[in-house]
Amino acid sequence: xxxxxxxxxxxxxxxxxxxxxxxxxxxxxxxxxxxxxxxxxxxxxxxxxxxxxxxxxxxxxxxxxxxxxxxxxxxxxxxxxxxxxxxxxxxxxxxxxxxxxxxxxxxxx
Amino acid sequence: xxxxxxxxxxxxxxxxxxxxxxxxxxxxxxxxxxxxxxxxxxxxxxxxxxxxxxxxxxxxxxxxxxxxxxxxxxxxxxxxxxxxxxxxxxxxxxxxxxxxxxxxxxxxxxxxxx
Numbered sequence: 001x002x003x004x005x006x007x008x009x010x011x012x013x014x015x016x017x018x019x020x021x022x023x024x025x026x027x028x029x030x031x032x033x034x035x036x037x038x039x040x041x042x043x044x045x046x047x048x049x050x051x052x053x054x055x056x057x058x059x060x061x062x063x064x065x066x067x068x069x070x071x072x073x074x075x076x077x078x079x080x081x082x083x084x085x086x087x088x089x090x091x092x093x094x095x096x097x098x099x100x101x102x103x104x105x106x107x108x109x
Numbered sequence: 110x111x112x113x114x115x116x117x118x119x120x121x122x123x124x125x126x127x128x129x130x131x132x133x134x135x136x137x138x139x140x141x142x143x144x145x146x147x148x149x150x151x152x153x154x155x156x157x158x159x160x161x162x163x164x165x166x167x168x169x170x171x172x173x174x175x176x177x178x179x180x181x182x183x184x185x186x187x188x189x190x191x192x193x194x195x196x197x198x199x200x201x202x203x204x205x206x207x208x209x210x211x212x213x214x215x216x217x218x219x220x221x222x223x
Contacts, residue, residue, distance in 0.1 A: 004151065033211065042199060042214035043152075050208070087151070095206040096167070099151030 002026045004100035006088050011106045012078055020073045020086050020103045028093025034062050034073045035087040037102065043087055047073070075105075083107045111135055113215035115200050121221045122190045130185040130218050132200030140203045141183040142167075142212065143175060145196040152199065158183055190222045 004024045012018040024032070031050040035043040049055055049064035049071060061074040073086055085102040092098055116131040132141065139160055144152040154167030156175040164175045172194060174186040183202075187194060197219050201212040 008149075030206075031208070042216050044214070045211040048209040048211065089152075091206070096154060096157075097152075097212065099153075101149055101151045 002090075002092065002098045004088055004090060004098055006086075006100040006103045008101070009104045009106065011108060012075075014078055014080060014107055014109050016078050017074065017076050018078060018105065020075070020088075020105065022071045022073070022088035022100055024069050024071070024088070024090045024098075024100075026090045026092045026098055029066060030091040030093070030095055032062075032064055032071050033089045033091070033097065034060075034071075035089065037085045037087055039084070046086075078107050080107050080109070113200055113202055113213050115198075115215035115218050117218060118216065119219050121223065122187075123223050124191060126190050128187050128190065128220075130187075130198055130200075130220075132183045132185070132202075132215055133181055134183075134200075134202040134213070134215075135181060136202060136204070136213065137180070138202035138204050138213075139180075140206070141177065142201040142203075143173075143183065143185045144199045144201065145169065146199060146217075147196050155185065155198075187220075192222045194220065195222045196220060 034046040037043040047062040054063045059076045064071045087102045088100040089097040113134045142157045143155040158164045158177040161180040176184045200215040203212045
């Protein structure tokens with residue numbers, strides 16, 4: 001079966017750095033997405049990786065290792081507004097998105 | 110440009126009742142999706158549509174039906190609601206499946222079945 005694993009919850013301090021990991025086992029691979037979802041709202045797109053390596057976008061970076069089936073999302077200079085759930089999703093061989101359960105990130109002052 | 114909209118935002122049903130959820134997008138996207146999101150679980154695909162007039166089953170289609178008569182609209186029907194269908198339903202759309210083509214989500218419909 002297809003599976004995506006993420007930690008359920010993480011806590012970090014305002015101004016700090018946090019890394020959210022995602023491991024996956026899917027039927028084929030056609031890219032990995034990270035989405036942000038604030039409580040009670042819709043998911044919104046953060047980043048996309050299809051080749052190994054680091055993609056940087058402002059305070060957010062995403063890393064991919066296809067051989068290890070592993071990705072992480074790195075958030076720098078954390079702000080209170082970064083408190084949200086972060087969803088990892090893999091596009092499989094049929095070009096469908098397989099979703100992880102999400103990581104709830106709590107930011108403390 | 111409203112993006113993806115969903116109607117209604119909230120609904121309470123009794124077991125056995127039926128209802129239709131409406132999704133509309135104004136981005137001229139080909140692909141549309143219906144997901145459900147439950148606590149502790151990832152988004153699960155109910156049905157999707159690759160073009161006007163076509164639909165396909167996703168991971169959890171039982172108890173639901175869909176129609177896409179117009180390119181901009183994707184309807185999700187619950188034939189006879191059950192408490193197990195209590196969930197948050199999200200509609201999404203995308204222009205394609207290549208590269209970083211991302212899915213855009215509607216605000217969600219929170220459905221409770223008593």
